[in-house]
Amino acid sequence: xxxxxxxxxxALRARTISSAEITQQSxxxxxxxxxxxxxFITVDEAGALASARAADAALASGDSATLTGIPIAHKDVLMxxxxxxxxxxxxxxxxxxxxxxxxxARLRDAGTVLIGKTNMDExxxxxxxxxxxxxxxxxxxxxxxxxxxxxxxxxxxxxxxxVPAATGTDTGGSIRQPAALTGICGLKPTYGIxxxxxxxxxxxxxxxxxxxxxxxxxxxxxxNAMAGHDARDATSLDRPVEDYTRExxxxxxxxxxAGLRIGLPAEYFGDGIDRxxxxxxxxxxxxxxxLGATTVDVALPGVAHSVPVYYVIAPAEASSNLSRxxxxxxxxxxxxxxxxxxxxxxxxxxxxxxxxxRRILVGTYVLSHGYYDAYYLKAQKxxxxxAQEFVDAYAQCDVIAGPTAPTAAFAIGAKADDPVEMYLxxxxxxxxxxxxxxxxxxxxxFTPNGLPIGLQLQASYFAEARLxxxxxxxxxxxxxxxxxxxxxxxxxxxxxxxx
Amino acid sequence: MTWEVVIGLETHTQLSTASxxxxxxxxxxxxxxxxxxxxxxxxxxxxxxxxxxxxVERAIRFGLAVGGAINRRSVFARKNYFYPDLPKGYQISxxxxxxxxRGTVTITTPAGEKTVRLTRAHLEEDxxxxxxxxxxxxxxxxxxxxxxxxxxxxxxxxxxxDLRSSAEAIAxxxxxxxLVMWIGICDGNMQEGSFRCDAxxxxxxxxxxxxxxxxxxxxxxxxxMQQAIDYEVQxxxxxxxxxxxxxxxxxxxxPDRNETRSMRGKEDAQDYRYxxxxxxxxxxxxxxxxARVRSELPELPDTMRARLVATHGLxxxxxxxxxxSYELAAYYDAVCESLSVEDAGACKAVANWxxxxxxxxxxxxxIDVASAPVAPESLAGLLRRIADGxxxxxxxxxxxxxxxxxxxxxxxxxxxxxxDAIIDRRGLRQVSDATAIEALVxxxxxxxxxxxxxxxxxxEKAFNALVGHVMRASKGKANPGxxxxxxxxxxxx
Numbered sequence: 001x002x003x004x005x006x007x008x009x010x011a012l013r014a015r016t017i018s019s020a021e022i023t024q025q026s027x028x029x030x031x032x033x034x035x036x037x038x039x040f041i042t043v044d045e046a047g048a049l050a051s052a053r054a055a056d057a058a059l060a061s062g063d064s065a066t067l068t069g070i071p072i073a074h075k076d077v078l079m080x081x082x083x084x085x086x087x088x089x090x091x092x093x094x095x096x097x098x099x100x101x102x103x104x105a106r107l108r109d110a111g112t113v114l115i116g117k118t119n120m121d122e123x124x125x126x127x128x129x130x131x132x133x134x135x136x137x138x139x140x141x142x143x144x145x146x147x148x149x150x151x152x153x154x155x156x157x158x159x160x161x162x163v164p165a166a167t168g169t170d171t172g173g174s175i176r177q178p179a180a181l182t183g184i185c186g187l188k189p190t191y192g193i194x195x196x197x198x199x200x201x202x203x204x205x206x207x208x209x210x211x212x213x214x215x216x217x218x219x220x221x222x223x224n225a226m227a228g229h230d231a232r233d234a235t236s237l238d239r240p241v242e243d244y245t246r247e248x249x250x251x252x253x254x255x256x257x258a259g260l261r262i263g264l265p266a267e268y269f270g271d272g273i274d275r276x277x278x279x280x281x282x283x284x285x286x287x288x289x290x291l292g293a294t295t296v297d298v299a300l301p302g303v304a305h306s307v308p309v310y311y312v313i314a315p316a317e318a319s320s321n322l323s324r325x326x327x328x329x330x331x332x333x334x335x336x337x338x339x340x341x342x343x344x345x346x347x348x349x350x351x352x353x354x355x356x357x358r359r360i361l362v363g364t365y366v367l368s369h370g371y372y373d374a375y376y377l378k379a380q381k382x383x384x385x386x387a388q389e390f391v392d393a394y395a396q397c398d399v400i401a402g403p404t405a406p407t408a409a410f411a412i413g414a415k416a417d418d419p420v421e422m423y424l425x426x427x428x429x430x431x432x433x434x435x436x437x438x439x440x441x442x443x444x445x446f447t448p449n450g451l452p453i454g455l456q457l458q459a460s461y462f463a464e465a466r467l468x469x470x471x472x473x474x475x476x477x478x479x480x481x482x483x484x485x486x487x488x489x490x491x492x493x494x495x496x497x498x499x
Numbered sequence: 500m501t502w503e504v505v506i507g508l509e510t511h512t513q514l515s516t517a518s519x520x521x522x523x524x525x526x527x528x529x530x531x532x533x534x535x536x537x538x539x540x541x542x543x544x545x546x547x548x549x550x551x552x553x554x555v556e557r558a559i560r561f562g563l564a565v566g567g568a569i570n571r572r573s574v575f576a577r578k579n580y581f582y583p584d585l586p587k588g589y590q591i592s593x594x595x596x597x598x599x600x601r602g603t604v605t606i607t608t609p610a611g612e613k614t615v616r617l618t619r620a621h622l623e624e625d626x627x628x629x630x631x632x633x634x635x636x637x638x639x640x641x642x643x644x645x646x647x648x649x650x651x652x653x654x655x656x657x658x659x660x661d662l663r664s665s666a667e668a669i670a671x672x673x674x675x676x677x678l679v680m681w682i683g684i685c686d687g688n689m690q691e692g693s694f695r696c697d698a699x700x701x702x703x704x705x706x707x708x709x710x711x712x713x714x715x716x717x718x719x720x721x722x723x724m725q726q727a728i729d730y731e732v733q734x735x736x737x738x739x740x741x742x743x744x745x746x747x748x749x750x751x752x753x754p755d756r757n758e759t760r761s762m763r764g765k766e767d768a769q770d771y772r773y774x775x776x777x778x779x780x781x782x783x784x785x786x787x788x789x790a791r792v793r794s795e796l797p798e799l800p801d802t803m804r805a806r807l808v809a810t811h812g813l814x815x816x817x818x819x820x821x822x823x824s825y826e827l828a829a830y831y832d833a834v835c836e837s838l839s840v841e842d843a844g845a846c847k848a849v850a851n852w853x854x855x856x857x858x859x860x861x862x863x864x865x866i867d868v869a870s871a872p873v874a875p876e877s878l879a880g881l882l883r884r885i886a887d888g889x890x891x892x893x894x895x896x897x898x899x900x901x902x903x904x905x906x907x908x909x910x911x912x913x914x915x916x917x918x919d920a921i922i923d924r925r926g927l928r929q930v931s932d933a934t935a936i937e938a939l940v941x942x943x944x945x946x947x948x949x950x951x952x953x954x955x956x957x958x959e960k961a962f963n964a965l966v967g968h969v970m971r972a973s974k975g976k977a978n979p980g981x982x983x984x985x986x987x988x989x990x991x992x
Contacts, residue, residue: 079545092544099538101545200544204777233547234779317777320577323588324542328644344581367579367772376774 001025001161002484005070005218008164012059012069019059019069023052023113026071029162030115036143039156041076041134042084043116051113058111067225068111073166075154076117077124078104078209079198087200088120088132088150091325091332091351101198102230103167103209110225115163118153122353123322124171124202126150127425128415129178131355136412139182140485141451145409148178151212155182158212159452160485165213165222169199171206172310173404173429176441179212180404180454183443183483185471186212187219190461191436192237194223195230201321203314204235206433215481216442216471220244223464239462247469255292256473261397262288263298268402268428277403280445280453284474285401291473298393298400302386303431309386310430311423312366312379318356319363325351358419387435394460399470402428404441404454428456438464442471443480452480503705504732505712506668506698507660510675511653512685513625513693514557520624520652521548521591528691532630532645540650542586547778550575554652557684558598558622559784559792561654564682564799565617567602569789575622575779579772583644584627592655594773597621598782604658604678605801606670607819615671616659622782625651648692654684660699660709665728669721672696681800681825695719700731701745710735711745715752715759727752731759803828811835811846820854826868827853833875837914838882848882856896860903873902876914884918888978894927901925931978933985936969939977940985943968954990962986 001022003011011017027045034040048071055069074080077087079097081104086092100108108114121131129137129152137152139145140160147156151168155178158166168175170188179186187210194209201207211222224245229238250256262285269278285295327333327347334346352360366375393400405425415422432439437460444455455474459467475481519526522539539546562569576594599620606613630643656675662668676694679685686693696718701710715731718724730752735745750759798806800822807818822828831853835846857878861871881898884890890898898921912920922928930936943965944951950968954961969982 079543085544087544095544097545098543197547198545201778232549234549235777316774320579320589320772320774323579323581324544324586326581326583326588328583329541329586330543340583364772367774369770369772372772372774 001029001164002214003164004214005067005164005221008070009066009068009221012055013064015059019052019055019071019113020049022069023048023071023115026115026163029160030157033140033160033162037138037140037156037160038135039119039137039153039160039162040073040116041086041088041119041132041153044083044114047083048113048115055111055113065111066221067107069113070111070165071113071115071163072107073115073118073154073157073163074104074107075120075151075166075168077120077169077200077202078167079200080104080114080117083114083117085117085200086134087124088122088134089351089353089356090133093133093332095331097198099198101209102195102228102233103226104198106228107167107222107225112225118151118157118166120153121150121174122356123200123318124150124169124174124207125318125355125359127173127177127422128410128412129153130412130416131353133353138412139409139451141183141409142449144411145451146181146412148181148405148409150174150178151186152178154212155179155184155186158182158184158214165211165218167222167226168210168212169202170208170210170429170433171202172314172426172433175208175210175212176404176429176439176454176456177425179441180443180456181409181452183446183452183454183480183485184212185215185219185440185442185481186210187223187440187464187468188432188438189223189227189464190237190438191433192235193227193239193438193462193464195228195233195236197230197232197236201317203317204321205317206310206314208433215475216440216468217245217248219440220248220465220468220472223468242465244465244468247465248472250469252473252476256476257288257470258292260288260293260399260470262293262295263393263397263400264295265298265300265303265393265400265402267300267303268400272406272424273403274407274447276445276447277405277407277453281401281403281455284444284455287474287478288401288470291477293470295401296397298396300386300389300393300400300431302382302389303427305382306386306431306434307423307427309379309382309434310426311362312375313383313434315359315363316367316376316379317363319360319367322352322356322360327351355419383434386431390431390435390437391460398459399463399467400458402456404428404456408447408451408453432458437461438467440467440471442474443483444474444478445480446483452483501705502702502732502736504664505660505701505703505709506662506665506728508658508662508668508672509697509699510656510658510672511625511695511697512561512656512679514554514652514654514684515686516551516553516557516652518551518553519650520551520554520622522650524650526651528688530647532643532647534647536627536646536649540586540646542588548591548776550779550782551652554622555598555782555784556788556792557652558620558654559789560682560684560796561620561656561679562599562602563789563793563796564678565599565602565604565620567599567617567620569784570596570598570600571784571786572596573598573621573782573784575776575782576773577776580769582626583642584629584646584649586627586646586649590624590626591776591779592623593621596781598784604671604674606667606674608667608670613661613667615661615667618657618659620654620656623653623655625649625653660701660712665725665732668698668728669725672721672724677800677823677825682796683825689719692719696724698724698728698731700728700735702732702735702739711747713745713747713759714749716749716762718752723752723754726754726757727759730757734759797825800825800828807846807850811850813846813850817847817850817854821850824868827858830857830868830871830875834879834882837876837879845882845886848885849878852878852882856899860899872904873899874913877902877917880915880918883915884922888931889922889929890927891929891975891979893975894929897925898922898927926976928976929978930973930976931981933981936973936977936981936985937989939969939972940982940989943972944989951990955992962990965990
């Protein structure tokens with residue numbers, strides 16, 4: 001299933017295919033890919049087929065919307081009523097959500113068909129999807145490589161053509177980095193555009209739900225359904241409804257990006273960037289210039305501090321957010337304990353994996369009496385300075401471009417023993433979470449050994465429509481987003497042929 | 500050598516909102532365990548808090564009532580600790596920037612009025628309750644958790660260490676208790692835990708720096724508070740006088756043994772790792788909101804007390820008693836308004852009745868002033884019939900009893916018609932007619948020559964006996980004042 005959401009939507013309306021057929025194809029591909037890719041934690045075949053039948057009825061009666069009948073998958077950090085929601089953790093291995101997250105409900109209301117819940121780094125903590133209790137997700141371009149994280153399952157599901165679109169959450173790059181490493185489009189919207197209600201919190205001030213799809217237009221269609229004010233989230237923004245496809249629908253011209261100023265921060269083009277990545281980004285910038293954009297150097301010296309700032313604030317919030325997993329009311333509880341203290345410690349020792357424990361410990365430390373000012377408070381101050389630098393930079397440019405990650409996908413296990421090396425993977429993505437500004441990643445090339453490379457485009461608050469349009473214009477003249485992972489295509493085709 | 504006692508109180512006031520501070524669940528007391536706990540209250544994964552404007556508004560009301568500063572921007576913070584009745588593993592409270600700062604409460608002490616300074620008042624959520632009793636018999640050796648109370652809005656009111664005795668502490672607590680009920684932010688029900696105090700107690704030599712304090716937790720009655728503080732003060736003094744030192748710790752009061760016991764020492768004090776709650780933007784209160792709350796604030800008890808003394812001519816004591824509760828004060832005001840009198844004499848009569856017969860009846864029947872069966876208009880009607888001489892004091896009490904008893908259609912008619920109906924039905928109209936009274940007096944003088952002779956011989960007591968005879972002859976209806984006057988005139992030499 002390599003068609004886009006827009007293509008499938010058109011076919012559904014033309015009645016050349018039914019949602020039931022698409023859904024069955026999707027389920028078959030998921031089943032075929034699962035032993036290799038491990039992209040899903042839970043598949044809801046019965047629910048998906050029922051939703052597909054309902055979608056077909058709606059399509060037949062003319063009571064349908066753009067996304068009616070489109071199969072999607074949700075990252076397993078979003079609560080789905082009646083369906084297991086594990087956060088990739090033993091702690092919630094058997095937890096069935098009793099309610100829908102806001103973005104889940106919105107996509108359900110939009111008529112989408114939920115295929116299942118995708119694998120992820122435990123509680124969204126990780127950049128490789130190796131930190132899942134349910135095992136690592138593998139990169140569809142090369143199964144020995146990671147797909148990135150933490151939304152590795154969703155990215156892989158879209159990249160491998162298991163579903164045309166999926167949701168993810170981005171706390172420090174968890175949508176954009178796996179999108180880059182799997183060769184698809186992933187958008188982190190402005191903080192507050194999509195409600196966090198029902199998103200199991202990792203770092204509340206950074207967590208942002210967003211879409212994965214093959215291209216920018218599909219991401220815009222998904223965002224149209226996901227965005228919107230939610231009174232149950234006090235940080236949800238009450239803004240007029242936007243059509244995020246509006247700029248994309250403007251007629252094309254030779255220079256559709258004429259007048260667009262692209263900022264190039266030296267900090268995104270320095271040492272430590274893989275040569276093939278640097279080369280692909282340079283080529284992409286040439287393409288953007290050819291479309292009429294101009295480039296300008298901007299200074300973002302604070303970006304150098306964004307990873308340390310992030311790795312103070314995110315664990316601090318996580319250490320508190322994850323306190324509710326105490327074995328008292330739901331989730332895992334140790335089988336044996338002597339008193340309440342040992343129940344807590346054994347439950348949490350058994351329920352959480354190593355990376356989650358590491359971050360809880362770091363977060364507890366930086367919030368402790370005597371360290372709070374030196375770490376947490378200082379990190380918050382630097383966070384504000386970084387945000388101000390970006391605001392200043394956007395006086396000189398409309399978008400900022402650069403690589404999404406310093407390298408393409410790395411081999412499974414390559415960085416597993418070096419958390420700091422792993423954290424540096426987030427160097428280009430965390431700033432957008434610290435500022436709350438939108439950013440996306442689109443494919444812009446491949447390494448010599450065939451792994452995708454991502455171009456990150458960032459913009460100021462509420463500039464999603466512009467970002468998506470720049471990506472869309474780029475995709476109108478490039479083919480990177482149309483490439484599909486060959487091995488998976490062959491395997492999936494074989495599976496489909498066997499049906 | 501003398502010791503000076505230094506006390507500061509932290510008071511947890513449960514705010515009288517229908518729903519919780521961060522969820523829509525009901526706050527009603529006494530429901531079956533865990534039936535009033537929403538997804539937010541039990542801290543399911545993914546849920547988020549949304550502040551209750553009603554709770555914020557009550558905090559503003561309090562801040563204005565004590566003359567404190569309302570912070571235009573205050574911050575909710577997380578207080579992190581693990582406990583089974585704390586579902587999120589943290590309590591949402593306010594730490595660095597509370598909603599209210601400063602303000603004062605004035606108390607009356609034997610030495611006169613004293614102003615107690617407040618440090619702050621901040622919003623926070625209550626925890627649930629751990630249940631050790633009332634669990635199913637087959638549950639085994641377990642502790643239950645009831646999360647109905649989790650998320651109930653609290654205003655924690657912190658005083659400066661300005662109190663110098665247990666009596667002052669009680670006076671302050673009672674004043675605060677009356678105030679929060681007066682301004683309608685708390686039901687004041689101490690049995691249900693709506694108003695509970697922690698007392699920080701230390702002793703020092705007069706003029707010396709503050710001594711080391713101990714905190715006595717969860718005092719939920721004024722009597723226990725007094726006993727606990729007295730015990731703790733004595734314990735600290737004896738400890739120091741025996742050469743020991745007070746260690747900073749948290750203590751619990753055991754009313755059965757009348758002693759405080761150490762709960763945890765300073766070294767066991769937890770690091771709560773406070774930090775601003777990232778789920779909640781700063782709480783912003785604009786001037787318009789404050790202005791509206793101010794305009795809706797009732798006259799405050801201290802202001803009303805001064806008014807009752809200055810313009811109603813009441814004694815300080817009566818005024819203080821009438822303003823001890825909002826309902827009683829409102830009742831008094833309503834009676835005065837119904838009589839449309841403000842002269843000292845009439846007001847004094849109203850105060851006497853409200854504090855006398857009426858309060859006694861309220862206490863006797865154990866009900867609220869608000870649900871008293873005698874409406875203010877009815878008491879006004881009664882007082883009008885005393886003033887116009889229709890009823891004697893004794894008759895008025897009979898009428899009042901009947902009004903209170905509620906028979907004979909008292910539910911359907913109130914005010915003057917109710918009173919007059921009882922007077923008519925029971926024939927309680929006082930006889931003030933001079934001719935009628937003169938006839939009665941003449942008859943008694945004629946019938947009691949012996950007593951008349953005693954009186955004339957100088958025995959003043961005999962006069963009262965003659966009055967009694969006249970009253971009996973009138974079946975109690977004669978106006979006693981008139982009888983007195985006529986009798987004096989007739990017996991005059």
